[in-house]
Structures are given as structure tokens and as C-alpha cells.
Amino acid sequence: MKELTVDATIENVAAVTAFVDEQLEQLDCPMKTQCQVDVAIDELFGNIANYAYNPDIGTATVRVEVTENPLAVVITFIDNGVPYDPLAKSDPDITLSAEEREIGGLGIYMVKKSMDDISYEYKDGKNFLKIKKNI
Numbered sequence: 001m002k003e004l005t006v007d008a009t010i011e012n013v014a015a016v017t018a019f020v021d022e023q024l025e026q027l028d029c030p031m032k033t034q035c036q037v038d039v040a041i042d043e044l045f046g047n048i049a050n051y052a053y054n055p056d057i058g059t060a061t062v063r064v065e066v067t068e069n070p071l072a073v074v075i076t077f078i079d080n081g082v083p084y085d086p087l088a089k090s091d092p093d094i095t096l097s098a099e100e101r102e103i104g105g106l107g108i109y110m111v112k113k114s115m116d117d118i119s120y121e122y123k124d125g126k127n128f129l130k131i132k133k134n135i
Helices: 010-026 031-052 106-114
Strands: 002-009 059-067 074-079 115-121 128-133
Touching: 002 010, 010 031, 010 059, 010 074, 031 059, 031 074, 031 106, 031 128
Parallel strands: none
Antiparallel strands: 002 059, 059 074, 074 128, 115 128
């Protein structure tokens, strides 16, 4: 297990992505899978940066774990910001046109569709959002 703790700012999305990609490259992760994980990081860490501590800046920890059988990467985003379960919101109706759809929710929907598992827990004053992607 490896962890990186940084300020939860949009500027640190690249640092978090590079940290996770380094772990994925050690696993000979296919490029398609890595791209899906990178999009998820952009969405999830971006949401933490934009909303968890607004208007203040706090920290976020990104934990990367590798599991066997099947080989998978588990990435946990941990922050002390406002409690928020992005999975509680219903999925957007993607059959509607962009003009007809409600704003928001499309990013987390894409994460839910591209990852093999996603879970949320609020415990001990912290948000734990965990994604799993089979390699």
C-alpha cells in the first residue's frame, strides 16, 4: 500500500494522477485501463478540491493498494471535508439531451460505469471514497 497526501486543490490533480500511474505502470497495466483510472482520478479528486473544504483548502490522501485474484488496483480518496456521498445521488438520465438534463452527476456516473467497484463511507470525521479497477 502506498499513500500520497496533498492539498486538495485542482493544481494537485496532476500530482495525484502521476502518483497512481506510477503504481499502475509497475503492474504492466493496459493503457485503456490506466486512462479509465486517470479519468476517475480527475473527477473524484477534482470534486474533493472543489467542494470538500470550500472556500478553505484542506488535505486529501490518496491510497493505492493492489489485490490479487483478480489482479486489481484499489484507490481510496480520504478527506476531512464536508460529508458527501456521491453515490447517493441517482444517475442522470442520459437519454435526455444535454439541454434537458439536470446539471451535475455525469462525472460520477462515468466513474461508476468504468470502475469495477465503487463505495463510500463516512467514518471518524472523514470521507472514504474507494474505487476498484481490475487489471
